[in-house]
Amino acid sequence: MTESGDPRRALALLWGRPAPPRRGPKPRLTVERIVAAAVAVADADGLDALSMRRVGEDLGVSPMTLYTYVPGKAELLDLMWDRAWAGLVPPGAVGWRDALEHIAREHWRFYHRHPWLLAAATSRPRLGPHTLDRYEIALAAVDGLGLTDVEMDAVVALVEGFAASAARASVEARAAERRTGRTDLEWWEATAPVLAELVEPDRYPLATRVGAAAGQEHQAASDPEHAFAFGLARVLDGIAALVAARS
Template sequence: MAKERALPPMLQRMWGREPVPRRGPRPRLDLATITAAAIEIADSEGLAGVSMASVASRVEVATTALYRYVDSKEDLLTAMADGVAPLPPEPAGRHWRDYLALWTRVQRDLLLAHPWVLSISRLSPPLGPRRLLWLDRALAALDGTGLDDGERLNVASTLTGYALTDAALVLSATAGFPEHDHTGIEGAADWGDLLVEVLDPETYPALSAVMRAGVMHGAEGWADDADFRFGLDLLLDGVEQLIERRARKD
């Protein structure tokens, strides 16, 4: 039996479980409005532009008034990571593999459209209603495949991890290296040329050979759909083989 625990105030608000006061004026704001304003700021300025003061200014209230709805910036980031997610596609009528391919792709595309989400999603498990709805739909798509509950959860988390990693690679390849970088590296090709210079072929035989072959030139292809699909198919092939092994055991 699951241990009962009191939800933190932010999660109560996200799940609509916060007690509604019976007296006094109705609140002027709500968490959804505040979250939407914070997402707009993050999209235009990055997470560095998101503060309690900037969000309060966007929704036209005093910063102190914002704390009535959000206890801290960390809570606000939690709400943003959930609020930016669209509703997941529905698995009904789709083969599990086709659905999970779409499910992973939409997550990757969301991260490319809102790069700041990477900084939050890598460090926090899904807690809000939107992100957990995504997890629910992935589990539903795998229902009837013969995988047990733990395996289905692992498949979903692995595919989410792939979406995060691929999005990070695409963004780094297209945006170049950070401004504070002093190596003179401006992109993947420069990085590959640098590795050719520093790698000792005797110590790093495989990596050195790949870099000397010029694999990093044209690495902008990381952003191409074919490259994303290549990695995704590797993962889904593994899931398919696992399902087949479970079926043979039965």
């Protein structure tokens, strides 16, 4: 939730509680339409492009009109964040490990669908319905395993935090490709021969051997999707050890 402003008003907007009716003509817009337009801007051009003026232009109204529905950009971002998580698919009737893997992969998918979520993240949660749905779904995956409530919360934070971190690397790699017009493979093919001329293998024997093996495997300096899958498996291994210790 926004770190400034009126929390009562912000929460009322997040939970869809309408403001008292106003006299005058019927409102031209709804909060949902404004949020949908703002999400479309952020999806297409990133958070740097988001402004009340830009959203107003896309909706054919002045920025001042938007302020009669949403107090400001900070509250709009809260609404965008919460709405973006709508449609998160819960895991089916599977064991806790498969459930957590499913949740992590859902987060990976959502961050790639809405890359601006990574830039919009804050340390203070936006306590809207879809955000709490997300938390409830994740907690249900580890309920009944013998973990304390604090441990359950920490496990959820670990899995979700790892998914966000891994997705950030992947999103940034895609952004670099768009920005430079060069794929990771093309960059590696241009860089590797020059590096081979400059680096003495005897000075970096491990880096030379392992880096060459990884580069050949990934056809790039790194592979974010492979790193995500490998790291997620190790995170789940660690949680499995914790669950076993509580049994």
